[in-house]
Amino acid sequence: MSKADAKILVLDDDQGVLYTAKMILKQHFETVITEKDPLKLDFLLNQHKYDVIVLDMNFSYGLTSGKEGIKLLKRILQKDPDAHVLMNTAYGEVDIAVEAMKEGAVDFLVKPWQKEKLLATVQSIFTLSQTKKEVKELKTSQKIVVRDQQREFDDIISISPTMKPVFDAIDKVAVTDANVLILGENGTGKELIARAIHNRSPRVDENFIKVDLGAISESLFESELFGHAKGAFTDAKEDRPGRFEMANDGTLFLDEIGNLSLSMQAKLLTAIQFKQVSRVGSNKITPLDTRLICATNMPLYDMIVENEFRQDLLYRINTVEIKLPPLRERTEDIEPIAQHFLKMYGKKYRKDKMRLNETTLNKLRRYSWPGNVRELQHAIERAVIMANSHLLAPEDFLLIERPTQNVIASDNYNIEEMEKQAIQNAVRNAEGNLTKAAQALGLGRSTLYRKMSKYGL
Incomplete structure (x- = not known):
């Protein structure tokens, strides 16, 4: 017994x-x-x-x-x-x-x-x-699920050929339980892709739980993902399920996975590998049946070389890899996306007659959109709010191109000299922030330190 x-x-x-x-x-x-x-x-x-x-x-x-x-x-x-x-x-x-x-x-x-x-x-x-405990945990889980789902997520808008491989990948992987890694710059719509996979999967009627790993401190990582028992730490006033438990039978979307420290990566790997979690302060093991989708804008493969990301974790999360092109590589999509947001914010701010003229559309097409779709969305919203006319003109969009600053001109095509100049420019533009400079150069931080030492910078 x-x-x-x-x-x-x-x-x-x-x-x-x-x-x-x-x-x-x-x-x-x-x-x-x-x-x-x-x-x-x-x-x-x-x-x-x-x-x-x-x-x-x-x-x-x-x-x-x-x-x-x-x-x-x-x-x-x-x-x-x-x-x-x-x-x-x-x-x-x-x-x-x-x-x-x-x-x-x-x-x-x-x-x-x-x-x-x-x-x-x-x-x-x-x-x-036990019944009261389960009811309380269910209410906690539902609060988080409702909060996550009370946001607008429409179908992905695209007519660009560069997005066809993305759509093909979604169709093929959605019907499976394969773990997916979505790569792309900030603002390209990685969460939208994750939700599209979930909505086309057999798990569509179960929870889709998102975790922004870039916003979780190391001290709260285990509690947030794996849950905690009452009294496990000072503020643990009640039993609380983690995001893994909430996503059981559904989909767990881990955004910004490249921001995890190595110790946090090790804890995550254990949960994924053994498909089970234990709440902080409890020895009870909870088995998992969770579909995992991860996303990042970080260069994970370079980070592996620099020992900043675990190779075994990458192998666990990227059974299928989807790369999202930036908006500047899918200029055909700028107009339909802009029209979509114009309709959305026109309704929100009771300015339903707002329109974009061709001159304005040409300006939007020529802009490089470093912030991608998210930047376009914010630009449309601001224009709708601030415009004096129902016809949005080019001057309603404050789009400032970001040219490379303080570039050192040189006719020297020596590879090492060019690399040295590129590092100098990146560090200067990042105002001495080496982490930002490394990201701009597409290097790991330790590689940047080593090259700066090599060139005496």
Whole structure:
């Protein structure tokens, strides 16, 4: 007979009651802790979160008022409002036990009890506690899912031939459970591609959970992805499922995966490799059936060479790889995308008659859009808000090309000299920020440091 994964605490001044209760309950529950001294209650509550607490009404010799039990009950519920307490009372103290239930106890037993009665009552309360826990976790999960889904995600807009390989890949991979890695610059629509894969997959009726890994600190990484048990750390006031659990049977989208530190990568790899997670502060293992889609704008293959990204993790996440072209390489899409956002923001700001003339469209087509579709979206929104006419003119769009600044002119075509000049320009344009300079050069940071040392920079 398998035991329930539960922690039961029995607090009673009668050593015989403690021994009997443990003998009965230990056969059915994984952990049964007994204690005679009520002064140790705070210590015990700090050690574990209990599924059921069996509490005596009186501890001091000769007292039968039950006030000690009421006082301890209040202390328990103060520290853990979700605690499920079963009062253990002697015959003739039923009125006090009823008072205890008004204070928050779940039920009471009258001593001496039969072992079947004790077991049945504890099992009933344990089932109740598990049901309440599942309902709370479901509500938490639903809040996050609703929050993530309360955003507009229309179908991908494109007439450009450069997007055909992307659409072909979506059609082929969506019907499988293969892990997908989406590569592309910021603002190219990587999340839109991830949602398109999910919406065309057999998991479409399950959750799509997004995690922005670039916004999660290392200290919160495990809690956010794997969940935590109540009391696992200072602010852990309740049990909370992680994003992996929320996405179980559905799709988990890990955005900005290239921003993870090596230690965070190792923890993620373990969860993906073994398809299971354990909440922080808990030893319970939760098996996973999650479809994984990852995205990044970082050069992962260069980062592997520089020991900044784990090769074994890359192999786990890129069963299929999809590369999104930047907007400057799909200029045919600028007009239909602009018209889409114009319609959307015209409706939002009650300016339904807004139009783009051909001169304005030509200006939009000529611009390089370093921020890609996201930048075009923001430009349209601003123009709709600020325009004085229903016809958007070129001057309604403040598009500033970003030419390379302080470029060192040279007729020297020596490769090393050109590389040195490129590094100097990148560092200068990044105002000394070597991380940004390395990204602009397409290098890893350690490679940039090594080359700067080589050239005496």
